Amino acid sequence: MEINFAGRMLTMSRCYVMGILNVTPDSFSDGGKFNAPDAALARAREMVVDGATFIDVGGESTRPGAQPVSVAEELDRVCPVVEAIARELDTIISVDTSAPEVMAEAARLGAGMINDVRALQRAGAPEAAAAADIPVCLMHIQGEPDSMQDNPAYRNVRRDVSSFLTERMRVVEAAGVRSEHIILDPGFGFGKRLEHNIELLASLEQLHILGHPLLVGISRKSMLGQITGHDVNERLPASLAAATIAAMKGASIIRAHDVRETADAVRVVAAMKEAGR
Numbered sequence: 709m710e711i712n713f714a715g716r717m718l719t720m721s722r723c724y725v726m727g728i729l730n731v732t733p734d735s736f737s738d739g740g741k742f743n744a745p746d747a748a749l750a751r752a753r754e755m756v757v758d759g760a761t762f763i764d765v766g767g768e769s770t771r772p773g774a775q776p777v778s779v780a781e782e783l784d785r786v787c788p789v790v791e792a793i794a795r796e797l798d799t800i801i802s803v804d805t806s807a808p809e810v811m812a813e814a815a816r817l818g819a820g821m822i823n824d825v826r827a828l829q830r831a832g833a834p835e836a837a838a839a840a841d842i843p844v845c846l847m848h849i850q851g852e853p854d855s856m857q858d859n860p861a862y863r864n865v866r867r868d869v870s871s872f873l874t875e876r877m878r879v880v881e882a883a884g885v886r887s888e889h890i891i892l893d894p895g896f897g898f899g900k901r902l903e904h905n906i907e908l909l910a911s912l913e914q915l916h917i918l919g920h921p922l923l924v925g926i927s928r929k930s931m932l933g934q935i936t937g938h939d940v941n942e943r944l945p946a947s948l949a950a951a952t953i954a955a956m957k958g959a960s961i962i963r964a965h966d967v968r969e970t971a972d973a974v975r976v977v978a979a980m981k982e983a984g985r
């Protein structure tokens with residue numbers, strides 16, 4: 709299966725690395741580091757050199773307990789960075805947003821993908837994604853970022869995640885989003901306890917039955933801290949272990965803070981799979 713990311717075709721049977729670029733003051737791992745456009749561009753350039761195929765630009769923190777920002781503020785944070793990366797770098801720009809206004813403007817400036825943790829649930833978002841006519845990632849979330857970890861509960865987490873994503877696909881396709889543009893994310897850490905996250909990772913390959921490429925964002929997340937007992941900035945080995953598992957189970961995109969190390973892990977998995985064929 710191939711997907712056209714604003715003129716760049718990728719074969720989704722491979723696994724690619726998406727570098728995380730948070731242009732926010734309050735993201736859980738790197739908030740405040742890349743707020744200025746020059747710093748953000750320099751970080752994006754570094755990640756491309758390190759092996760990122762995608763740069764995921766986010767202007768609103770979605771860490772547990774995060775508060776929403778205004779559309780105007782998100783546009784002010786995201787748009788100069790998207791414009792600079794599109795002008796300076798040969799990479800696919802993903803915009804991490806739930807706001808239809810940001811989706812539309814980022815696409816106009818050169819973004820090649822929309823990555824929405826709310827799976828286009830905000831009013832006008834499905835229509836904005838359809839009008840942008842670029843690939844979109846629909847992520848599972850239970851609740852909203854400011855309250856999602858209060859009391860998450862599931863009958864069966866894999867089946868519940870599958871049902872949610874199936875319903876969101878139905879809604880967004882009815883709004884005009886092309887089926888071949890849809891990518892799915894099980895949403896590690898978004899309204900899930902440790903046991904839910906572990907079960908999802910263990911059964912990740914079963915989500916291929918939905919018929920769309922999978923994106924996995926698990927880098928430095930609190931589930932890894934719960935398993936290892938390590939602080940957010942000491943979770944590289946755990947992040948690489950989780951990324952390797954996801955790649956082995958067929959994830960097409962791994963969203964990561966530590967791009968160079970994750971790209972190496974993905975290359976090892978690719979070599980192993982090639983030898984197996």
